[in-house]
Structure formats: C-alpha cells, structure tokens
Amino acid sequence: MTWTTPFAADSFPSGSDAFPHKHLLGIAGLQPWEILYILKEAEQWVKLNRAGAAKHADTLSGLTIINAFFENSTRTLLSFEIAGKRLGADVVNMHAAQSSVKKGETLIDTAMTLNAMRADAIVIRHGSSGAVQLISSKVDCPVLNAGDGSHEHPTQALLDALTILRRKGKVEGQTVVICGDVLHSRVARSNLFCLKSLGAEVRVVAPPALMPSGIEAFGAIPFTNFDAALDGADVIMMLRLQNERMQGDFIPSPREYFHLYGLDERRLALAKPDALVMHPGPMNRGVEIASSVADHVDRSAITEQVEMGVAVRMACLDILTRKARGQEGWA
Numbered sequence: 001m002t003w004t005t006p007f008a009a010d011s012f013p014s015g016s017d018a019f020p021h022k023h024l025l026g027i028a029g030l031q032p033w034e035i036l037y038i039l040k041e042a043e044q045w046v047k048l049n050r051a052g053a054a055k056h057a058d059t060l061s062g063l064t065i066i067n068a069f070f071e072n073s074t075r076t077l078l079s080f081e082i083a084g085k086r087l088g089a090d091v092v093n094m095h096a097a098q099s100s101v102k103k104g105e106t107l108i109d110t111a112m113t114l115n116a117m118r119a120d121a122i123v124i125r126h127g128s129s130g131a132v133q134l135i136s137s138k139v140d141c142p143v144l145n146a147g148d149g150s151h152e153h154p155t156q157a158l159l160d161a162l163t164i165l166r167r168k169g170k171v172e173g174q175t176v177v178i179c180g181d182v183l184h185s186r187v188a189r190s191n192l193f194c195l196k197s198l199g200a201e202v203r204v205v206a207p208p209a210l211m212p213s214g215i216e217a218f219g220a221i222p223f224t225n226f227d228a229a230l231d232g233a234d235v236i237m238m239l240r241l242q243n244e245r246m247q248g249d250f251i252p253s254p255r256e257y258f259h260l261y262g263l264d265e266r267r268l269a270l271a272k273p274d275a276l277v278m279h280p281g282p283m284n285r286g287v288e289i290a291s292s293v294a295d296h297v298d299r300s301a302i303t304e305q306v307e308m309g310v311a312v313r314m315a316c317l318d319i320l321t322r323k324a325r326g327q328e329g330w331a
C-alpha cells in the first residue's frame with residue numbers, strides 16, 4: 001500500500017529547511033512535516049534493505065558514528081549499527097558496562113572524550129531522562145537519542161509511524177490504543193507526540209498506578225478498562241512493564257496484570273477486524289501479550305517494526321550528517 005500525508009508533496013520545505021535541527025533528541029518540538037520528511041526519506045532505505053545482497057550505499061562514506069549505550073539494547077543498538085554500516089560509515093559501539101564509566105568517569109567527561117575522537121554523529125541511550133540533551137550541549141556533532149530514561153525514544157516512534165503508514169496508508173484519523181506501563185514508557189511518550197502530531201486519536205490504557213496524571217493535556221484519552229478502549233481500534237500498541245524503572249510494587253502479580261491488561265485473542269476480537277498489533281520489544285509473553293497474538297501472521301506487525309527501524313535510522317543518520325558532508329543542513 002502507498003501512503004498519503006495531509007500535505008501535498010510540493011508543500012514540504014526543501015533543502016536545509018526540510019529538517020532544520022542539528023540533533024534528534026525527541027519528537028516534541030518537531031513539526032508534522034518534519035516527521036513526515038524523515039519517513040519519506042526512509043522509504044528509499046526500505047527498498048535498499050530489501051535489495052537482496054546489495055544492501056549498501058556510500059552516502060556516509062568516511063564518517064565515524066559512535067553508538068554509546070549506557071542501558072541494554074538489542075534492536076536499537078543493532079539497527080543503528082546496521083544503518084550506519086549500510087550507508088558506508090565507520091561505526092563503533094561503546095557499551096557502558098565495559099567502559100571507563102565503571103571506573104567512575106562522569107557522563108560529561110565521557111561525552112568530551114567521544115567528542116575529541118571527532119565523531120560525525122553520536123547515538124546515545126541512557127537511563128536518565130535528559131542525559132542525551134546534556135551530552136548534545138557538550139559535543140560538536142549531531143546527537144541522536146536512542147532512549148533516555150522515561151523521557152523519549154524518538155526513532156521508535158518514527159519507525160512505529162512508518163509501520164502504520166505502510167500498513168494503513170495514513171496515520172491521520174487512525175484510532176491507536178497504547179496499553180501498559182504508560183507512566184515509565186519513553187515509547188508511549190514519543191508515540192503520543194508523534195501520533196497526535198500526525199492526526200491520530202490516541203487512547204492510553206494503564207492501571208491507575210501506571211497512568212501519568214494530566215495525560216489528557218497531551219491530547220490522549222485515558223482508559224483504565226482495556227476492553228472499553230479497544231472498541232473501534234485500528235492499532236493496538238502493547239508496552240512492557242518497565243520493571244527497571246519501578247521502585248515498589250505497581251502491579252499485584254503478572255498473572256493478574258495479564259488478566260486485566262494483557263492482549264489475548266478475546267481482546268483482539270474487540271478491536272476492528274483488521275486492527276494491527278504492535279509492540280516495541282522486548283516482549284514479555286504471557287505478561288502483556290499472548291504468544292498467539294504476538295505471532296499472528298496477518299495482524300502482528302512486530303517484526304515489520306524491527307525492519308522499519310533500520311530504514312528510519314538510516315534516514316536519521318543521513319539527514320543529520322548532511323552538514324558534515326558539505327550539504328545543506330541545520331538551517
């Protein structure tokens with residue numbers, strides 16, 4: 001399916017005005033056409049990634065990209081690495097657990113060290129909300145947020161939007177239900193900004209203890225009853241319980257949580273007959289999602305989300321390094 005945007009193709013700004021930002025720190029602050037510009041750019045990389053053995057471009061040849069991960073990751077780290085390599089960049093990974101952070105080096109000293117190595121882009125995941133923004137103020141090159149605490153995970157929201165666009169043809173007017181640990185989820189936050197910006201209706205479902213207060217102010221419609229929220233849903237996005245960000249007990253037991261907030265086949269049947277099932281991963285099967293739903297051949301888009309993640313990250317790396325490559329950028 002081809003997808004449409006609320007903007008005519010010739011109404012997109014061109015050159016450096018298309019994406020006039022040095023860093024990608026979050027979805028908040030991006031204009032809808034800037035989000036759509038990244039997604040449009042990603043389409044060419046979806047094609048390249050599907051081109052059999054010849055998955056290579058020289059777009060970032062000669063550039064150095066550092067992935068600095070202070071928190072665990074499978075999808076985001078590997079897809080940023082693959083994205084950089086498919087575009088011809090030299091990519092190096094810094095895992096905090098094996099770095100001098102363990103010897104007491106501060107975040108700012110670590111950032112200054114990476115900067116001195118003349119990276120052309122730095123991708124950072126960190127457990128503290130705001131840490132990525134702090135680093136962006138200390139280094140010369142573009143910084144991409146690969147997830148900071150419970151704040152934002154912008155490339156996840158972008159890859160989710162691209163997945164919805166490709167499956168549904170548009171985001172505008174879609175009813176998207178986001179269910180789970182909304183309080184601690186950077187995925188929920190970035191998706192809420194992104195989906196609202198592109199014109200979707202966003203319903204959020206969580207136990208009362210995991211629902212952020214005042215979420216209506218961001219345009220979300222809160223529900224505590226998952227069944228009620230699913231009526232008319234086009235997309236169901238499930239979230240993992242962020243146990244690493246919880247102190248104390250937020251849920252009675254995983255079994256009871258699944259009973260009230262897990263997505264199983266009975267609940268899937270309450271949504272529209274073609275409703276799409278999404279999950280950012282990693283999944284905890286039997287806690288927030290049943291295997292039969294996660295692995296559903298037609299309805300689950302979970303592996304497609306991973307595929308779109310590589311293309312979206314290729315687009316982000318390309319767009320943000322244009323200035324370093326002597327092209328227009330950062331208006």
Ligand SMILES: N[C@@H](CC(=O)O)C(=O)O
Pocket residue numbers: 147153186187239240242280281282
């Ligand atoms: N992988 C996503 C979601 C999750 O871990 O539950 C994140 O890092 O935010």
Ligand SMILES: NC(=O)OP(=O)(O)O
Pocket residue numbers: 072073074075076077147156280281282
């Ligand atoms: N979705 C996501 O960010 O996955 P990882 O934590 O494995 O990178």
